[in-house]
Amino acid sequence: MGQSIDLFDKYIRYKIGMAFADSGFGITIFERYITDKLRREFPNKKNRFLPLEQFFPFPDGLAYLDVEPKVSIERKVTDNHTLDEMTCKRENYLSLIKEFDEVKKIPCTNSFDQSTKDLKNYIFKLTNKKQNNIKSSTWS
8 A cells, every 4th residue: 555655646646747847937857867767777776666767757858068078987996896897888879869859969178167168058949949839839
């Protein structure tokens, strides 16, 4: 009985989250969980029978900071990734972003300030686009 109530509670929260995400009052932002889900690399081994990623709405857009595999290894020394592994992950990401309609690819050669500016402008563009789509669908 307790598990049924817990599942019902999660379902209600999911529906509320989806309603808010679709309302146009904001945009959906994730760090990388949706792409990990699509690449089947979501690290959710504890909840195999009720995967949490099913409750995540898809993002309104995808910002991809393109980092070279060598740089990625240097940033995450303690993860013990190999160059081949990181090269494969990067290729997976590059092929995955072709599946999205709305993508902003930010080169790692940009300065931190330029990358931040590009990301802020992209979020502003997504917000305007979503609000305009909602207004136009309301009036049609």
